[in-house]
Amino acid sequence: MEKEKRTLVIPGETIVSGNSYLPGDGTYRDGEDVVAAKYGISEVSDKQVRVIPVSGAYFPRRGNTVIGTVIDVTFNGWLIDFGGSANAFLSLNEVHRYVNRNELNDFLDIGDSAVVKVWDVKAKGIDVSMKMRGFGKIEGGMLFKVNPNKVPRVIGREGSMVRLIRGATGVNLTVGQNGVVWVKADSIEKELNAKKIIDFVVANATMSGLTEKTEDFIKELGLKVEEKAEIIEENTDTEEVKEEKK
Amino acid sequence: MADKSLYTKRIDGRKMDEVRPITAKVGVVPSADGSAMFKTGGTRAIAVVRGPRVLHPQNKRNPQKGILRVSYGMMPFSVWDRIRPGPSRRSEEISKVSEWALDAVVDLDAFPNTVVDVFIQIPQADAGTRVAGLNAASMALAHAGIPMKEMISAMAVGKADKTIIVDVDKDEEDFHDGEGATDIPMAVTSRTKEIALLQLDGKISTEELKTAIEMGKKACDDVLAVQMKALKEGSAGVDNE
Numbered sequence: 001m002e003k004e005k006r007t008l009v010i011p012g013e014t015i016v017s018g019n020s021y022l023p024g025d026g027t028y029r030d031g032e033d034v035v036a037a038k039y040g041i042s043e044v045s046d047k048q049v050r051v052i053p054v055s056g057a058y059f060p061r062r063g064n065t066v067i068g069t070v071i072d073v074t075f076n077g078w079l080i081d082f083g084g085s086a087n088a089f090l091s092l093n094e095v096h097r098y099v100n101r102n103e104l105n106d107f108l109d110i111g112d113s114a115v116v117k118v119w120d121v122k123a124k125g126i127d128v129s130m131k132m133r134g135f136g137k138i139e140g141g142m143l144f145k146v147n148p149n150k151v152p153r154v155i156g157r158e159g160s161m162v163r164l165i166r167g168a169t170g171v172n173l174t175v176g177q178n179g180v181v182w183v184k185a186d187s188i189e190k191e192l193n194a195k196k197i198i199d200f201v202v203a204n205a206t207m208s209g210l211t212e213k214t215e216d217f218i219k220e221l222g223l224k225v226e227e228k229a230e231i232i233e234e235n236t237d238t239e240e241v242k243e244e245k246k
Numbered sequence: 247m248a249d250k251s252l253y254t255k256r257i258d259g260r261k262m263d264e265v266r267p268i269t270a271k272v273g274v275v276p277s278a279d280g281s282a283m284f285k286t287g288g289t290r291a292i293a294v295v296r297g298p299r300v301l302h303p304q305n306k307r308n309p310q311k312g313i314l315r316v317s318y319g320m321m322p323f324s325v326w327d328r329i330r331p332g333p334s335r336r337s338e339e340i341s342k343v344s345e346w347a348l349d350a351v352v353d354l355d356a357f358p359n360t361v362v363d364v365f366i367q368i369p370q371a372d373a374g375t376r377v378a379g380l381n382a383a384s385m386a387l388a389h390a391g392i393p394m395k396e397m398i399s400a401m402a403v404g405k406a407d408k409t410i411i412v413d414v415d416k417d418e419e420d421f422h423d424g425e426g427a428t429d430i431p432m433a434v435t436s437r438t439k440e441i442a443l444l445q446l447d448g449k450i451s452t453e454e455l456k457t458a459i460e461m462g463k464k465a466c467d468d469v470l471a472v473q474m475k476a477l478k479e480g481s482a483g484v485d486n487e
Contacts, residue, residue: 010477011351011388012396012437026393035437037353037395039388039477055272055480056391057279057298085298085312085360123358 006043008054009036015049026051058148058178060084060126064118065135067143067176068128073105080116082178083145086125090116094129096136113138115174115182134174141172141184142191146202148179153205154198161201164214168223169194193221251408252424257417258287265401265413265465268472270381272389272480280390282476284382287415288372293382295390298360306361312354316345316364318379324371340376341366347380347400347433347443353393362392373416374402377431380443385473389480398442399469400433403462405450410458412465425449430458434466 009015014033023029026038027049036042040053053059060066060082068082077091090108092099099107108114115135116128130136146154154175155162162173171185171194183194200217204210215225256262266287275281280295301307318341320329344366354362364387366379377400384398404414407424414429421427428448435442441459450458 008478010397010474011394012435013474028395030437035396037393038391040391053391055280055389059391085357086300123356 006041008040009042009051010039011036015042015051016044020047022048024048024050026053053149055149058084060088060118060121060178062118062121064177065115065174066118066128066178067113067115067138067174067180067182068178070108070110070112070114073108073110075104076101078104078108080114080128082116082176082180084126084178088116088118088126088128090114090128090130094119094127094131096131108137113143113182115176138182141182142188142195143180143182144195144198146179146181146198148177150202150205151175151177151179153210154181154201156211161211161214164211164218164225165194165197168197168218168225193223196221249408251406253406253409253411253418253421256411258415260413262409263412263461263464265468266415268469270385270472270476272385272476278386278390280386280388280392282382282385282389284378284385284473286374286378286413288370289374289378290368290370291375291378291382292367292369293379293386294365294367295362295383295386295392296365297362297390298354298357298392299363301359301361307359309358310355312357312360312362314345314349314352314354314362314364316341316348316366316383318344318366318368318376320368320371320375324368324375340379343443343445344376344380344383347398348383348387350440350442351384351394351396351398351435352387353395356393362387362390371416373414373419373429374431376400377402377433380433381469381473385477388477396435396437397470397473398433398435399466399473400431400443401462401465401469402429402431403458403465404429405448405454405458410454410461412461430455430462432459432462432466434463436470439463 013036015036016034017032021034023034027034028037034049036051038051040051042051066082068080070078071081072079080088080090114137116130119129120127166173169190171183171190174182183191185191218225269285272282274283275294278294282293284291298312319337322329322331364383366383368375380400402414403412405428406418406421419427428450431445433443
């Protein structure tokens, strides 16, 4: 009946009643009721009920792009810490180029950072890969953290905010879903400008008309707005956006 | 006058079953994964949640589910006399009973080998700190996006001489006339209305205890209403960064 109903729910709160509803992510069934098991926005679509978290720690999901740091080199891969509940494992086979089995730390050593894709999330651990285009070791530039729950705003609809920032400052920008942002440009001023804009977006993430405000802010910094950004609705499911690197 | 209670009027003018004014707020500690503040009258509690994160030492890890670790503490300046900072017999006990109470509602099956840390601090105390701490902790856990079956609301009920009272404050806790004071902190889950914590310090008859628990459950509903309101407002109003 209801196509989409979105309300903020609290653990233990009944979202809908009726046996025809299916409890999805962040919900459970209690008799007739479908009950929230997490604090977040409830979504009822096609009898499927789920709760999308609005705050809290980052929980990796398959397909997410994350930026992490190598904390250990094992005999067949690397352990990567991305600030989640478990460390991610990057297997030797999931690297885009040939790496000698005995010289793993020549490619990635402890302390190096990398952009990786979440391949599998299991109770045993998280597997990541860097085989696709745009993933790999981070060289140069600047890394900083933002609130993971604000990442969808930093990315914008289909990456429009990323394009806006890139257009204005001329940086290469990668936003990890875990809240780590990598900016790289030929000068540090450009990188710092990009950081300022991103901090602005994060600080004003709940405001309406974020795009216009960001464009104003960019002009205030003395930069030109080259591409329009479209804003995505607050709390929409994070879509995966990757910036192509040269 | 055997039947008449010596405690006929509350010191601060409340009704016998009336709780002190409550305020609650989430997101008070921006760097944490989840945080909340809960205040009843002169008692104020702050709870911070960090995790799920990798648990050290390794021998404490549970490969089947994540564990919950609660630490409760009163700040040195929270009462008139200075409280010696660091763990004490009392704070260790409260940490443990709070952990058991919260463990009844959180569901950490999805995070094996990890720990969820809950830190409860009391910046200002006027009795009922463990229940205020539990209320804050339950909100902070929800705010941190931890899977929970339901919420926990807690309230202290008690007895001053023969009068059963709700939300005991420090003056009432120190009531010495007649039968003296009894303090019963209790926590109730929000959905199934099960009791997650029940402690008793003092003397009380079975009949009176039953009445006290019923009154406590009612007070917990009031607390839950405030907790829900704070959480519903929180994500829009309070920024997490």
